Amino acid sequence: MSVPIAEGEQSPAAHTPLILVTGASGYVGGRLVPRLLEAGYRVRAAARAAERLRLRPWGTHPAVEIVAADVSDCGSIRRAADGAWAAYYLVHSMSARTRDFAAADRLGARNMAAAAEAAGLQRIVYLGGLGEDRPDLSAHLRSRAEVDGILRAGSVPVTSLRAAMIIGSGSASFEILRYLVDRLPIMVTPRWMGTPVQPIAIRNVLAYLIGVLARPETSGQSYDIGGPEVLTYRRLMNIYAEEAGLARPRIIPVPVLTPRLSSYWIHLVTPVPAALAKPLAEGLRNPVVCRDDRLGELIPQDLLDARGAIRAALRKMADAAVESHWSDSAGVAPAEWTAPGDPRWAGGTAYTDRRRVIVSASPEVVWQRLARIGGPTGWYYADWLWRLRGVLDRMLGGAGRRARASSLRSDRDAAPLLRGEVLDFWRVAAVQPPDRLVLVAEMRLPGRAWLEFQVRPLGKERSELLQTATYRPRGLLGILYWYAVYPLHQLVFRGMLAGIARTAERTVERTGT
Numbered sequence: 001m002s003v004p005i006a007e008g009e010q011s012p013a014a015h016t017p018l019i020l021v022t023g024a025s026g027y028v029g030g031r032l033v034p035r036l037l038e039a040g041y042r043v044r045a046a047a048r049a050a051e052r053l054r055l056r057p058w059g060t061h062p063a064v065e066i067v068a069a070d071v072s073d074c075g076s077i078r079r080a081a082d083g084a085w086a087a088y089y090l091v092h093s094m095s096a097r098t099r100d101f102a103a104a105d106r107l108g109a110r111n112m113a114a115a116a117e118a119a120g121l122q123r124i125v126y127l128g129g130l131g132e133d134r135p136d137l138s139a140h141l142r143s144r145a146e147v148d149g150i151l152r153a154g155s156v157p158v159t160s161l162r163a164a165m166i167i168g169s170g171s172a173s174f175e176i177l178r179y180l181v182d183r184l185p186i187m188v189t190p191r192w193m194g195t196p197v198q199p200i201a202i203r204n205v206l207a208y209l210i211g212v213l214a215r216p217e218t219s220g221q222s223y224d225i226g227g228p229e230v231l232t233y234r235r236l237m238n239i240y241a242e243e244a245g246l247a248r249p250r251i252i253p254v255p256v257l258t259p260r261l262s263s264y265w266i267h268l269v270t271p272v273p274a275a276l277a278k279p280l281a282e283g284l285r286n287p288v289v290c291r292d293d294r295l296g297e298l299i300p301q302d303l304l305d306a307r308g309a310i311r312a313a314l315r316k317m318a319d320a321a322v323e324s325h326w327s328d329s330a331g332v333a334p335a336e337w338t339a340p341g342d343p344r345w346a347g348g349t350a351y352t353d354r355r356r357v358i359v360s361a362s363p364e365v366v367w368q369r370l371a372r373i374g375g376p377t378g379w380y381y382a383d384w385l386w387r388l389r390g391v392l393d394r395m396l397g398g399a400g401r402r403a404r405a406s407s408l409r410s411d412r413d414a415a416p417l418l419r420g421e422v423l424d425f426w427r428v429a430a431v432q433p434p435d436r437l438v439l440v441a442e443m444r445l446p447g448r449a450w451l452e453f454q455v456r457p458l459g460k461e462r463s464e465l466l467q468t469a470t471y472r473p474r475g476l477l478g479i480l481y482w483y484a485v486y487p488l489h490q491l492v493f494r495g496m497l498a499g500i501a502r503t504a505e506r507t508v509e510r511t512g513t
């Protein structure tokens with residue numbers, strides 16, 4: 001979503017409320033910021049990787065201030081809260097790198113409450129999850145409720161919105177739904193696929209989030225938010241199939257499919273990793289239905305039903321207009337191993353495969369081809385081997401091949417690579433167009449690996465393309481792995497480098513530049 005700025009428009013006056021949005025790089029936060037701007041607020045967008053926010057359509061808006069902040073770092077979140085009137089807390093810690101997401105969420109909530117008090121904030125708005133307080137409440141929903149309690153224990157009033165399944169293009173819940181139905185005409189599912197759920201469209205969630213700021217009576221209150229109907233996950237799948245033009249899946253419920261097994265199945269069939277799928281799958285057994293509609297009376301709006309929300313999400317995908325994606329907030333690899341040179345100064349073994357080629361094309365043309373790597377374009381050589389590697393990785397519990405999220409937002413030629421973005425089973429660790437690209441491996445490996453490309457000018461319409469694959473093994477198994485796959489890497493890396501060069505030169509020949 002672009003945020004238009006009229007010619008000569010100035011930043012809002014200093015008396016305009018400044019709103020802190022934590023988790024601004026996430027699925028909800030990435031959509032909330034531009035709508036706050038449209039509503040006339042000044043916004044301080046906070047995320048661990050602030051440079052990614054600057055590449056958003058709203059990243060250069062005069063009313064936006066972008067800051068680097070991590071809720072696990074008390075000092076950084078206190079600095080981010082300084083001078084703000086209110087804050088949105090849109091952070092959760094479910095990821096493959098977080099062993100105990102509940103403990104991480106507790107720490108973040110305590111730091112947020114302390115920062116809000118120190119900065120003199122007037123309000124915290126928190127988006128949590130629906131779910132009755134009962135012994136079998138899932139760990140994910142229990143953690144959401146625990147965060148709410150920690151925030152409320154502070155001195156700053158909290159407005160809590162509790163939502164069930166959020167349906168929107170790019171949301172994790174919607175991605176799970178669509179991949180399961182798209183890929184599985186027959187499904188063996190848990191018995192609790194008949195659990196009642198009250199899904200809500202992302203546009204309605206955003207309207208509630210913004211609406212509470214203008215209603216002082218919502219301060220200190222907790223509200224359930226949901227769409228206009230209660231249905232089951234089985235019914236949701238049937239509705240999706242009808243809207244997508246697919247046959248209804250045949251669903252066979254069995255009593256022995258545990259949440260853990262369900263999460264592994266979701267992991268294999270969808271792009272959502274097991275670390276995120278497991279807590280979500282566990283939550284399927286809990287009824288998530290609104291107990292009241294008080295906020296709907298205070299902030300009336302047209303609520304989309306499940307069919308309308310699914311239809312809108314599919315339309316956004318067809319138009320390549322997906323504003324944010326669940327993978328946007330996935331953490332960037334730790335700093336100590338995102339740079340290819342790190343293992344050498346850090347000590348330990350590091351293996352490298354360096355190659356170079358001279359290309360009869362300008363650095364800009366070479367970069368155009370390089371920036372399209374992965375996803376629909378492929379890896380310029382032996383794509384069947386990359387696909388096979390992705391399948392094996394998924395079977396071993398790794399990331400597997402995942403679509404580039406920004407490919408759903410615009411044409412890939414126009415969409416820049418973003419730091420932290422997913423490219424199949426790699427993640428962009430550094431990007432400096434048209435000179436340098438570093439990818440960190442997220443596949444299952446007995447070690448750590450990354451792939452670096454550098455483009456250097458060599459005079460008129462000539463460039464040097466350097467490719468460096470670096471691997472830092474973990475233990476004896478890691479060393480054995482390197483030597484076992486070394487012959488295959490020789491073939492693949494040589495072919496990939498030549499393929500990029502060949503494609504760039506063909507581009508020059510075709511365009512005559």
